[in-house]
Amino acid sequence: MSQSVLDVRDVQKSFGAVTAAQDISVSVPEGAVYSLIGTNGAGKTTFVNMVTGYIKPDSGSITFGGRNITGLAPRQITRLGIHRSFQIAQLCNELTVEENMLVAGAIHASGRPSFLRSAHDARARERAVATLERFRIAEHRHRLIPELSGGVKKLLDIAMAMAGDTKVMLLDEPTSGVAADEKFPIMDLVIEALRAEGVTVIFVEHDMDIVTRYSERVLAFYDGRIIADDAPDEVLSDADVRRYVTGAPA
């Protein structure tokens, strides 16, 4: 078994009376593809938000590559190589697809963004278009965000997160808001692109067909706890998971 890249130990988080995370412990090996399942409010997004710094755990620790990242700000965690996508794609609506990609390039390409170097020069554009092509959305590059379909927005969201030196990618419901017939093509594209670069992937998903097809290991969340942590087939046939998560007959 390869070395774990992300270690979450005994993490707790509550919002007032609501427990969003209770004794969460996970360790993710480098290059693995994990999925998180569970009903709404079970604690999946809270998990993603804690790992990426949007909310700070009440207690417990999160280590990445041996370094304690508990409580760091999102941009610091991003700089270390943990990137994420969002349930609702977070894009700059007043900019075009290519400009959105150029923003990501401006931040990542040169270490320290410059006040003088043009963000639109030929090299920057080439790089932006190359990433867009990798995610097969280059044809939309001159369109504004509100004109795009849900699937293209999701892909752009992920493509932007991939502009840096990504080591771990957390995808928060990559197929929500995507037309049914686009779901598998999009997942094929994304997982293939991420795997090609050896990125460790953790994705939140409601569709069990996608979970079984793309993930090596599944974490089932219920009421802020992880109730199952195993290979997809094992987790999906687990009695508790059937009762609390998938609702499938036992």
Place this chain on the structure above:
Amino acid sequence: MMRSNLLLSAFGAFAVLAAGSVILPDWAMFLFAMALAKGLVCLGIVGMMRGGLVSFGQGLYYCLGAYTATLVAGSFGVSDIFLLTLLSAGVCLLVGAAFGPLLANYRGIFFAMLSLALSMVLYGSLSKMSFIGGTDGLNIAAPTFLGWAPEGRPLQTALYIYVTALVVIAGTLMRIFFDSEQGLITLATRDNELRVEYLGASVRNVMSYTYVFGAVLGGIGGTIAVLALGHVDPEFAFWTTSGEFVFVAILAGYLSVPAVFVAAIILEMVRSFSNLYFPNTWQLALGIFLLAVIVMLPNGLGSLVRRRKEDAT
């Protein structure tokens, strides 16, 4: 825009503006010099607007720059315009760098009102400081230019050329900034801060940078204004002064740099003509004008020449 094109248009703009020193009558040259000086202040606001912030307190730096120049000139007998400009800009840079990171935590009306409060603190303090003139303010002697001490029309002309040069330099640098990596990140921040943070950039830094640029530009604008007027008083920091700067910034919009100076000149012209013909209704005219701009040109004059989509191709 390509760099060479940018330099070409900068030289072109300077040539056209500088030609004004030959053609314009005295009163118009004074009006243009004042408009361009205030335009520099407004350019700073436009820089912040690129990041989504509007400062209602740019009078702070306008006033600070003007007082710095006046006090330095009065106390140390410095009259060289280059030195005065540099010193004012330096003081505003320091003050801006102190307040910038604090204000950068605030957004929307909180940022607007806090910046306004800071300018009112300066206004209130200066009004009470009788040893530097209190509400009456101070006078400043005519500037010299590297030892040359012109008077009358030559002085006017020199001041006008000087502000023109500053406008072209500041405008060019601002355009370079707008098009730069940091500039694009600023524009993205206006749109979606969360995205920018999750790409690994610091929104707070972005806001601080634009704030400090605005402070320096405000100080330079104030220095030119006080040298053109020969007098400064605490009204430079009063909120209605800042309100006019915001007016110009809104009229110009955040898309185009030249639009800022066009807007500033329009405002000064409307003001002086109204003062002449309708002295009691000029604010009324200004108010209606402002409403019309907000309704009909929400992205300002700049949107007439620079459409976002064309920008991209």
Place this chain on the structure above:
Amino acid sequence: MDLVATILVDGLIYAGWLFIVSVGLTLVFGVLNILNIAHGSLYAIGAYASASLVGLYFAAGGDAVPWGSYAALILAAVLVALVLGPLLERGLLRFFYGRDEVLNVLVTYAVFLILEDVMKLIWGVNPYFVYEPYTLLGDVEIGPLFYVGYDFAVIGAAIVVGLAVWLTLNRTKIGKIVLAVIHDSEMSETMGVNVPRIYLGAFMAGAFLAALGGALTAPMISVTPGLGVNVIIVAFAVVIIGGLGSVPGAAIGAVMVGISRAASVHLVPEAELFIIYFVMAIVLLFRPEGLFAKTQARKI
């Protein structure tokens, strides 16, 4: 000891006045989400209108019943609210609901500029004096100090206004509806609330309170152009300290600003003008959204 008492009394008098001029501003922001710079103009128009009405009252033989001039003050504020409230809200502001907050500040700034000149057109540029209501209540002696009774009446008016606003919001059906609209106007609309009417009502109430502030102040000062310019900035500071949209916040903010200003007047007179903003900056440093604002994290 005397100094402390003086500062407290002066501070409370100023706080009373501040509360009356700020509570309407915070109410309008709470409901309409518009920070109204023209609130200062409404204050000034209230002052002018009351100066005119009180003047008319005494010209028409009001000397016989001088107390009637108080009715004239209040009537002036009511008239301002009835005329300008619907004109501004229905005629202009409603087209900007849901737009950017800063943009809306500019819209009301435009209204402020327009009204400044409209006042000059109606009332000219010469000062108006109506001292009669100010002297009617005689003097009040507190220890060795004398105060004008009218000043205390302003504190009384502030308490009445505060209680009235609080009771209306918390103890009446219409108040509960207003609170629902503040909380979520879209949801209220689907529940059958006539939201535009609530907006209009809230704006008129705000306009009335602004004008009332001006009307009550008119007897204490000379009413001249530019009256609203300073008031609005002080009122901003008060509502921002208290938390935008919070009525108790406006009360606390008014007392904080009132006392600090009084302290500064007596202890460090040079700081009088900036102490207000200093207090505001300190509060915002520790509570970025003011004392009573509810903060909510964005869900992602």
